[in-house]
Amino acid sequence: xxxxxxxxxxEMEFLEPGIRxxxxxxxxxxxxWGTNTFILGEGSVAVVDPGPDMxxxxxxxxxxxxTGERIAKILVTHAHxxxxxxxxxxxxxTGAPVMAFGNALAGRSKVMCDLVSGGMASGxxxxxxxxxxxxxLEDGDEIDVGGLSIGAIWTPGHFANHLSxxxxxxxxxxxxxxxxxxxxxxxxxxxxxxxxxxxxxxRARHDRVHYPAHGPAITDPTxxxxxxxxxxxxxxxxxxxxxxxxxxxxxxxTRAIYTDTPDTLIPAAERNVFAHLIDLHTRGFVTxxxxxxxxxxxxxxxxxxx
Numbered sequence: 001x002x003x004x005x006x007x008x009x010x011e012m013e014f015l016e017p018g019i020r021x022x023x024x025x026x027x028x029x030x031x032x033w034g035t036n037t038f039i040l041g042e043g044s045v046a047v048v049d050p051g052p053d054m055x056x057x058x059x060x061x062x063x064x065x066x067t068g069e070r071i072a073k074i075l076v077t078h079a080h081x082x083x084x085x086x087x088x089x090x091x092x093x094t095g096a097p098v099m100a101f102g103n104a105l106a107g108r109s110k111v112m113c114d115l116v117s118g119g120m121a122s123g124x125x126x127x128x129x130x131x132x133x134x135x136x137l138e139d140g141d142e143i144d145v146g147g148l149s150i151g152a153i154w155t156p157g158h159f160a161n162h163l164s165x166x167x168x169x170x171x172x173x174x175x176x177x178x179x180x181x182x183x184x185x186x187x188x189x190x191x192x193x194x195x196x197x198x199x200x201x202x203r204a205r206h207d208r209v210h211y212p213a214h215g216p217a218i219t220d221p222t223x224x225x226x227x228x229x230x231x232x233x234x235x236x237x238x239x240x241x242x243x244x245x246x247x248x249x250x251x252x253x254t255r256a257i258y259t260d261t262p263d264t265l266i267p268a269a270e271r272n273v274f275a276h277l278i279d280l281h282t283r284g285f286v287t288x289x290x291x292x293x294x295x296x297x298x299x300x301x302x303x304x305x306x
Contacts, residue, residue, distance in 0.1 A: 005216070006033040010057070012064035015211065018042065018148050018167060022064050024051040026082060030125070032180050032214040035082050037061060038172055040165075041146015046073040047096075048165060048172055049213055050086030058090055071096045073145050076133065077174030077213060078159040079104040081126035091134070099143070100133040100161065101152075104189075107160035111282060111292070112188040118293060123186040123271050137163060155202065157195025158183045169208040177202065177224055178212045182231055186271040192279040196232060199225050232276075239276050243286065243300040250274050250294055270294075 007013055009025035020039040027034045037057070038048040045065065051057050065071060071094040076084045079100070087098045101107060104127050108116075137143070139154035151166040158175045165172040175183055176198060185192050202210075203225040210218040218224050235257075242248060242256045250270050258269045277298050280286040288296040 003033055007036075009034060010060040010064075012039070015217070016170065018146070019170060019211070020064075021211070022057075022061055024054060024057045024082075026052055026054065026057075030184070031082050032178070034214070036211070036213050036215075038211065039065065040075075040150060040167060041148045042066075043069055044072040044146050045069055046075055046143065046145045046148075046150065047071055047090060048075045049077055049083045049174070050074060050090045052082050053085040053089065055089070058086055058093065061090065062093065070094070073143060074098045075137075075143070075150070075163075075165060076100040076131070077164065077172070078162040079128040079131040080159060080175070081128050083174070083213065084128045084131045087131075087133075097134040098132075099135045099137055100131070101138075101154060101163050102133065102136050102161050104129055104131050104161065106136075107154070107156050107162075108188065109160070109191055109194060111278060112160070112191055115188045115278075115293070118291075120188050120294060122189050123268075125184065125186055125189065127189060153201070155198040157191055157198045158185060159189050160191060160194070162198075164202070166205075166207070169205075171202070171205070171207050171210050171221070172213070173202070173210045173218075174213045177210050177218060177221070177228065178215050179218050179224065180215045182228060184268075184272075185275045186268070187275050187278055190271075190275060192232065192275040193282050196229065196279070199229050203229075235272075236276055236280065239273065239280065240285065240300060243298060247289070247297045247299040249297050250277065253277075253298070 007023040009023045013021045022037050024035040035051040040046040074096050137152040141152040143150040153164040155164045155176045207221050210221045238257050254270045254273045286298050
């Protein structure tokens with residue numbers, strides 16, 4: 001995707017009534033042009049995703065808020081280090097409470113908790129392990145600030161404590177939906193079963209626009225969600241096709257499917273394959289031996305071949 005229309009870091013942008021954006025200067029292969037921090041409302045405002053521990057970005061947020069305005073709420077989509085560490089720093093400087101679904105472990109499914117109990121660690125995607133909100137938000141909660149009603153939508157999948165925030169038919173979707181890449185789903189923090197359910201949940205809303213935490217706005221959210229769902233189902237079909245010829249482990253499946261992927265990206269691809277295998281195992285399409293772990297061998301369920 002072309003980055004020539006990227007916002008200027010540190011400059012406040014008006015997107016539509018009640019929604020402003022200021023870009024954090026933290027570009028990377030994982031963050032595209034950087035983290036989009038959003039300002040919601042007017043007068044008494046909410047800041048969404050203050051970003052990483054970068055005092056310069058916090059200075060830009062404070063400088064960009066209009067004269068006479070105050071930051072009343074700090075909302076966090078999820079506890080990755082490019083989204084949440086700045087929340088506590090901004091709270092210390094403004095007195096505004098930090099609001100989120102919960103800490104970095106909140107919302108994990110039993111299967112992910114079992115994997116962690118068995119010794120599986122995060123995949124290095126940058127979890128903010130110390131994140132603790134002052135106030136927790138549940139699915140469907142409403143926050144009134146700056147003349148807006150902001151609806152919290154629990155959208156686990158990319159991360160278990162992931163929230164999206166709806167302002168009418170515009171939704172801040174965090175890292176769940178992006179225009180420039182498919183969202184990362186890396187166990188045990190990411191959960192593909194939850195990701196697919198959250199895609200369907202957002203799709204059923206038929207919103208006008210999505211504002212991701214990285215990259216440009218998505219002006220046809222339904223089409224993008226259709227693509228994400230189809231992309232994941234296509235990968236699932238590839239995995240099942242390879243397993244038709246016999247049991248494989250994660251590494252073997254990854255090499256069979258990601259034939260053009262550079263070696264440096266193979267570990268991330270293996271995490272993605274394992275995410276699909278967990279989902280397929282949960283749904284009864286595959287079995288694992290000796291147990292559901294990253295080192296297991298997987299086989300297609302005979303009943304599902306028929």
